[in-house]
Amino acid sequence: MFFILSKLLTVLIFPISWIFILLIWSFITKSHKRKQRLLLVAIIVFIIFSNSFLFSRCANAWDIDTHNLPSKKYSCAIVLGGFTSFDADGNGYFNAAADRFIQGIKLQKTGVTSKILISGGSAGIIKNKFKEADYVYTQLKALNIADSSILIENQSRNTIENAQYSKRLLQKQHVPPPYLLITSAFHMRRAIYTFKKYGIDVVPYSCDFIAGKEEQSIGDFILPNSDALNKWNFYIKEMIGYVVYHFKA
Numbered sequence: 001m002f003f004i005l006s007k008l009l010t011v012l013i014f015p016i017s018w019i020f021i022l023l024i025w026s027f028i029t030k031s032h033k034r035k036q037r038l039l040l041v042a043i044i045v046f047i048i049f050s051n052s053f054l055f056s057r058c059a060n061a062w063d064i065d066t067h068n069l070p071s072k073k074y075s076c077a078i079v080l081g082g083f084t085s086f087d088a089d090g091n092g093y094f095n096a097a098a099d100r101f102i103q104g105i106k107l108q109k110t111g112v113t114s115k116i117l118i119s120g121g122s123a124g125i126i127k128n129k130f131k132e133a134d135y136v137y138t139q140l141k142a143l144n145i146a147d148s149s150i151l152i153e154n155q156s157r158n159t160i161e162n163a164q165y166s167k168r169l170l171q172k173q174h175v176p177p178p179y180l181l182i183t184s185a186f187h188m189r190r191a192i193y194t195f196k197k198y199g200i201d202v203v204p205y206s207c208d209f210i211a212g213k214e215e216q217s218i219g220d221f222i223l224p225n226s227d228a229l230n231k232w233n234f235y236i237k238e239m240i241g242y243v244v245y246h247f248k249a
Helices: 002-013 015-028 032-049 052-062 099-109 132-142 159-172 185-197 218-222 226-248
Strands: 074-080 084-086 092-094 113-119 150-153 179-184 202-207
Touching (some): 032 226, 074 099, 084 132, 099 132, 099 202, 113 132, 185 202, 185 226
């Protein structure tokens, strides 16, 4: 129930949804004063959440940067799913978060980690046959990664289940901690909290930085940016999820 409810309510937490609701409300209300106030609020919300500078500063404060990773070897790198999608025919493909996969491969190939664990099942409300970890396994084999270096967890649907099922698999395979935890920078704060709450000794390895790294220009201070408006979706979802997981995880 928690999984389904979280998916259904997700759309309501996005700034673009707030703007849309405010505009619709202003259109149907009969009060002239309320109409003006609603339009003003919609404009303010748009200005704030489409400002690249403000978004970049917030992203930097939220992201967990891991440039100072200790120079040691780890038994396993846990790569959280969410970096693949599937088309109408059920064929998998890598999406914009594929840096998670790339960094996992790099760490395994360079000997920083002995094994790589892919954690991810089907995150859709409607059940389907596509299992992310199973698809990624085929891609790892195509890169000549040995079976002895691959662990597959294909049942999890969210971060809590990533932690639960990964812990069971690692214990079953007698893989000793600590482990590297690989996920997008915007997701790392919630992920590291969840894994540690389940007693899993992990070291964060953030990747897929979608904000905060680019050089700022004068235009970022004054011009609205649709990309910033869209990227806020990731961060607001994470911030709310982080609070919810304090009670749920």
